[in-house]
Amino acid sequence: MSRSVFVTGGNRGIGLAVARAFAEVGEKVAFTYRTGEPPAELLELGCLAVKCDITDPEQVEQAYKEIEAAHGPVEVLVANAGITRDGLLMRMSEDDFTSVVDTNLTSAYRVAKRASRGMLRARSGRMIFIASAVAMLGEAGQSNYAASKAGLIGFSRSLARELGSRNITCNVVAPGLVDTDMSAVLTEERKAAMTGQIPLGRMGRPEEIASAVLFLAGAEATYVTGAVIPVDGGVGMGH
Numbered sequence: 280m281s282r283s284v285f286v287t288g289g290n291r292g293i294g295l296a297v298a299r300a301f302a303e304v305g306e307k308v309a310f311t312y313r314t315g316e317p318p319a320e321l322l323e324l325g326c327l328a329v330k331c332d333i334t335d336p337e338q339v340e341q342a343y344k345e346i347e348a349a350h351g352p353v354e355v356l357v358a359n360a361g362i363t364r365d366g367l368l369m370r371m372s373e374d375d376f377t378s379v380v381d382t383n384l385t386s387a388y389r390v391a392k393r394a395s396r397g398m399l400r401a402r403s404g405r406m407i408f409i410a411s412a413v414a415m416l417g418e419a420g421q422s423n424y425a426a427s428k429a430g431l432i433g434f435s436r437s438l439a440r441e442l443g444s445r446n447i448t449c450n451v452v453a454p455g456l457v458d459t460d461m462s463a464v465l466t467e468e469r470k471a472a473m474t475g476q477i478p479l480g481r482m483g484r485p486e487e488i489a490s491a492v493l494f495l496a497g498a499e500a501t502y503v504t505g506a507v508i509p510v511d512g513g514v515g516m517g518h
Contacts, residue, residue: 283350284496286310287333287390288360289326290318292459293409296485297357297492302326304493307350311342311360333360333386334378343393352397355496358387359409361427365420376423383427387434391449395442404447405496408435409488412455412511415518428453432507439505448504450495455511457483478513 289298289310295318298310302324309327310317317328327349331342346353361383364375391406398404413421414428431451438449456473465473474481491510494500509515 281305281307282354283346283352284308284355284357285346285353285390285394286357286359287386289321290315293454293457293485293488294357294359295321296489297359298326299324300486300489300493301355301496306355309346309350333390334381336389339386339389339393347397352401353394354398354401354403355405355407356390356394357407357409357492358390358431360386361409363421363424365424367420368422371423379423380427380430383424384430384434387431391438395447398442398447399445402445406435406438406447406449407492407495408449408451410451410453410507412453412509412515414453415515436505443504448495448500450503450505451507452488452491452495453507453509453511453515454488455483455509455514457485457488459485476514477511478516481512483510483512
């Protein structure tokens with residue numbers, strides 16, 4: 280039987296690839312988007328598009344009600360939605376810091392807490408959080424982003440301890456530099472400098488991140504929880 284899968288920020292980049300990968304193996308996929316129109320390719324695959332600002336608790340609750348009505352309680356949660364507002368600390372406004380933390384970390388708390396209701400009742404579930412290699416390495420000009428993504432690791436590992444006795448696994452995927460809209464804003468010189476530090480010598484593809492997510496959600500990963508899976512071309516090895 281196909282499961283109810285919920286992907287936040289599924290309208291582009293890694294989230295889009297994750298939603299597509301789950302849909303292609305027959306899962307019932309719902310994904311959030313905040314603005315614009317949802318991707319036609321996901322709608323054609325039968326995915327449920329849910330317009331939701333995950334920084335708004337009321338919209339998160341409404342999103343869950345829509346998903347549960349259509350697909351049943353969420354059995355696999357992929358907390359992927361995230362933003363960047365880069366800048367050196369001395370120039371970073373409080374809003375730039377708090378908005379990144381709220382979107383990337385606090386919203387993961389919101390969706391995980393709500394998903395845990397059905398998972399606890401079912402005594403089964405998978406939570407997968409999309410962090411970043413930056414969470415462990417740090418990056419100049421990304422103190423807000425690095426802090427939010429590092430927070431996901433501590434959050435996920437704490438949930439793994441809380442929920443493990445109910446057969447709910449909680450894991451993190453930590454991508455490196457990936458070819459998405461988020462990295463498209465970088466200059467070619469900056470991309471070249473960053474890829475020069477990656478042992479595999481290239482950016483990752485969203486589909487490569489999706490493969491790791493599918494593994495953690497699959498039957499092969501029933502004994503994996505509290506883990507951080509790097510998918511970063513080797514840039515973060517040793518962390």
